Amino acid sequence: MKRSFSIIGCGRAGLSFTKYLFKAGYPPAGFSSRSLESANLAAELIGFKGKVSTNPSDVIGDADIVLITTPDHVIRETAEKIAGHGGMKPDVMVFHCSGALSSDELSALKGANAKTGSIHPLQSFGSLDSGKNPFKGIMVGIEGDRECVDAAWKMAKDLGATPFQIQTSGKMLYHAAAVVASNYLVTLLKFAIDLLGESGVESDNRFEILKPLIMGTLSNIENAGAEEALTGPIRRGDTAIVKAHLEAIEESSPGMSALYKMLGQYTVEIAYSGKSISSDIRDELLSILNE
Ligand SMILES: NC(=O)c1ccc[n+]([C@@H]2O[C@H](COP(=O)([O-])OP(=O)(O)OC[C@H]3O[C@@H](n4cnc5c(N)ncnc54)[C@H](OP(=O)(O)O)[C@@H]3O)[C@@H](O)[C@H]2O)c1
Numbered sequence: 001m002k003r004s005f006s007i008i009g010c011g012r013a014g015l016s017f018t019k020y021l022f023k024a025g026y027p028p029a030g031f032s033s034r035s036l037e038s039a040n041l042a043a044e045l046i047g048f049k050g051k052v053s054t055n056p057s058d059v060i061g062d063a064d065i066v067l068i069t070t071p072d073h074v075i076r077e078t079a080e081k082i083a084g085h086g087g088m089k090p091d092v093m094v095f096h097c098s099g100a101l102s103s104d105e106l107s108a109l110k111g112a113n114a115k116t117g118s119i120h121p122l123q124s125f126g127s128l129d130s131g132k133n134p135f136k137g138i139m140v141g142i143e144g145d146r147e148c149v150d151a152a153w154k155m156a157k158d159l160g161a162t163p164f165q166i167q168t169s170g171k172m173l174y175h176a177a178a179v180v181a182s183n184y185l186v187t188l189l190k191f192a193i194d195l196l197g198e199s200g201v202e203s204d205n206r207f208e209i210l211k212p213l214i215m216g217t218l219s220n221i222e223n224a225g226a227e228e229a230l231t232g233p234i235r236r237g238d239t240a241i242v243k244a245h246l247e248a249i250e251e252s253s254p255g256m257s258a259l260y261k262m263l264g265q266y267t268v269e270i271a272y273s274g275k276s277i278s279s280d281i282r283d284e285l286l287s288i289l290n291e
Helices: 012-023 036-045 072-085 103-112 146-158 168-198 206-224 239-252 254-273 279-290
Strands: 005-008 028-032 065-068 093-096 115-121 139-144 162-165
Touching: 005 012, 012 028, 012 036, 028 036, 065 072, 072 093, 072 103, 093 103, 093 146, 103 115, 115 146, 139 146, 139 168, 146 162, 168 206, 168 239, 168 254, 239 254, 239 279, 254 279
Parallel strands: 005 028, 005 065, 065 093, 093 115, 139 162
Antiparallel strands: 115 139
């Protein structure tokens, strides 16, 4: 028998958990949201006829698992509210789904004898209309009390995802890693697309020109690691080309040279630690990139 679950905060993440936990055989125990409309939407999604309320404390009494899927900034006050009210099962497990915050955000619940954890799907939840399980094949970061880690591990697998454990104290850096990999990749590729435009390449879709290079690089990182995947003038120790790049960027898009320099300095260290360049070349490259 799977554990029963209640959802507090019936938005994108909350509705996705509702639909796919139910599909995986987890019985629902109640739904709460700021608006009754959203809570009803979650209940209707799975044909649930039980407890629905704007007060989270009304819907958690029968739950083995409570998922707080409110925005991050109201997780702590929601935890304090339900801890103050009490009335939960003695072995209840309460999770939130934030990537940046740890289970410490739920500390008020420790006094109410609840076990706490966080379960963070590395996914951007969109509309449920596609009918595609958004958990299938994704990674889910988990931390918290032992019982919560075990239960979340099982939940993630039942949802079709792959769980992995993170340190509670490392949660913010874990989230920074996800932001760099996803959001800053967007920034990096926009930088490259803009430079291509400045170079005079005329195309409606400059990404398509860079795409095989990008996909090949990703594949090389996957197969051989970042140091081995690095190619180009820094790996070759070609100081004259790096200098010439900077001059060209400063002439066409002066605002972007600081970004090129910062990325270049980091790249020099990758090349040096991969033993592609000597310490003299490293110093020469760093002095060009620090000018
Ligand atoms: N969306 C994603 O791709 C994603 C991915 C991974 C993790 N997460 C995490 O999941 C959590 C929810 O994010 P989301 O994107 O699903 O947000 P969202 O779509 O904005 O949904 C948040 C829901 O919480 C409800 N809410 C707001 N304040 C509340 C309160 N004080 N009490 C009860 N309910 C309240 C909202 O209510 P009403 O609709 O009733 O007004 C809304 O339905 C966050 O911790 C986020 O970091 C999200």
